[in-house]
Amino acid sequence: MPKLMATQHPDSTIVFTPQDEVKEAIEDVIPLERGGRGCDEKMVDYEGKATPYSQIRAIIEEARYHDIVPGEDFLITPRVPNPRLEDKDKHLLAITAAVTANMYSQMYFNTNAVQFIVLPMSASTIELAEVQRRILKVERLVAEEFSLRREEWIRLIPLFETSESHMHIDEIIEGLRIAFIKEIGLFEKEFRVFVGKSDSAIHGGHITSSIGIKMAILKMWRWQQNTMFKSYPIVGMGKPPMRGHMAEWVRNEWVEAWKGYFTATVQSALRFNTDRKDYVATVMTIANNAGKVPDLSLLDEEQRLISMAWKASEVYVQRLDRLVDAIQFMSKLVLGTRARLDTYKRKAKTGKEMPRAIKFCASMYSMGLGPSLVGASVIEDFAKGDAYNLEVLMKFLTLLKKDWGFDLAYSNLDVFKKYVDEKTFEMIKKDIDTIKEYFGDLPSPKTPDEKYMNKLKELREKIEAAEISRAKALVVELAEMRGFLG
Structure with missing residues (x-):
């Protein structure tokens, strides 16, 4: 199975046009020893993006000039729009682009470059069976009309992006296996299952989403140990703690915290806002630790962890409802680095429209608050309920203290209080004070200098002076200093 999946997430400070993305894809899959980025899978993303349908074919054709073979040296794995959330014609056209691209892969290389398709925001087993049937x-149509050889069918990868689905992933996979048999007569023995951190974090908070992702990885391993089938977890994470903290400064801790993954997404900020030496060390560490068996005894405290997760989500959502207006305002200043569609929106649990995860995180950092801190005072409730709760939580989420340490270092409450009302500020201050009360001054794996804090203050001043162009530039400058946009 591929270990490193390069994606087109707009979380770096580098702007890409759809035309740039073909060259980018080739560089992503050229081996490290040849100066490339060493990934063995490239996600071409159609979810909420204005990606040309010809992009997959263009990558295949460009590969001819670089001594790499799609389908052997690397895979191209498109993420297609979910027809429940985006236009149905975009969904069908993206599938067709993926299937027809294999005609050219067979023509030039005698391989199938596209062997998997990702469906985002997967919700039900019936929905997934319908997409696999589609x-x-x-494939049958293209085979009949244009001589596509069908040695193997393209398999669907469900992408689950809610903590609810993560915590019940084993039941969902088993249901999907049965639905494939009943609905389309397809007997599958192996499943690649994708779990995403970002959306679950934005909607339920950092603690809840972290518990959900960890539980999903463990449950997928337990499911395959209890059956004759195989599962290969893919984890979708970015550099900020809220989005998974897959960053060069905690690479060794990251592979231990999320042990059990087979594939990890290598998002844009890791590729383009990281020094080459650190990048190489990070992706090699991630690849070398892929597929390791996790400690399934951690699931012994499953019910305790689930109870804490939902309590943490409740506290986080209370805070989010008060922060959303400020986040929406700040998100308008955040650079768009990929050709995204403005029509594709997400809503918070409170019903209010939210920016997508990357702009959400960029907005929070630009206001002077690390987003993983929001709602963290819930740990006081955990401790009061049972002193053992915090011990269980920290054993389960081994990276949590460093997540908070990083976000504490990049927070400035003097700046943040200028963006929100007094009650909201006091709630956030309590979150931070509670962390310090229980864990002291947590060290940060990366520390900003005084220049960073001065730019945070300048950004607020430029907003107040309505100097919007300078404010937008400062948002990017702060991102470059952090090592990611959002």
Whole structure:
């Protein structure tokens, strides 16, 4: 299975046009020893993006000039729009682009470059069976009309992006296996299952989403140990703690915290806002630790952890409801680095429209608050309920203290209080004070200098003076100093 999946997330400070993305893809999959980025899978993203349908074919054709073979040296794995959330024609056209691209892969290399398709925001087993059937239908049509060879069908990868689905992942996979048999007569023995940190974090908070992702990885391993089938977890994470903290400064801790993954997403900020030496060390560490068996005894405290997760989500959502207006305002200053569609929106649990995860995080840092801190005072409730709760939580989420340490270092409450009302500020201050009360001054794996804090203050001043162009530039400058946009 591929270990490193390069993606097109707009979390770096580098701007890409759809035309740039073909060259980018080739550089992503050229081996490290040849000066490339060493990934063995490239996600071409159609979810909420204005990606040309010809992009997959263009990558295949460009590969001819670089001594790399799609389908052997690397895979191209498109993420197609979910027809429940985006236009149905975009969904069908993206599937068709993926299937027809294999005609060119077979023509030039005698391989299938596209062997998997990702469906984002997967919700039900019936929905997934319908999409897999749709892929098979398109493959049959292209095979009949244009001589596509069908040695193997393109398999669907469900991408689950809610903590609820993460915590029940084993039941969902088993249900999906049965739905494939009943609905389309497809007997699958192996499943690649994708779990995403960002959306679950934005909607339920950092603690809840972290518990959910960890539980999903463990439950997928337990499911395969209890059955004759195989699962290969893919984790989707970015550099900020809220989005998974897959960063060069905690690479060794990261592979231990999320042990059990088979594939990890290598998002844009890790590729383009990281020094080459650190990048190489990070992706090699991630690849070398892929597929290691996690400690399944951690699931012994499953019910305790689930109870803490939902309590943490409740506290986080209370805070989010008060922060959302400020986040929406700040998100308008955040650079868009990929050709995204403005029509594709997400809503918070409170019902209010929210920016997507990267702009959400960028907005929070630009206001002077690390987003993983929001709602963290819930640990006081955990400790009061049972002193053992915090011990269980910290054993389960081994990276949590460093997540908070990083975000504490990049927070400035003197700046943040200028963006929110007094009650909201006091709630956030309590979150930070509670962390310090229980864990002291947590060290940060990376520390900003005084220049960073001065730019945070300048950004607020430029907003107050309505100097918007300078404010937008400062948001990017702060991102470059952090090592990620959001």
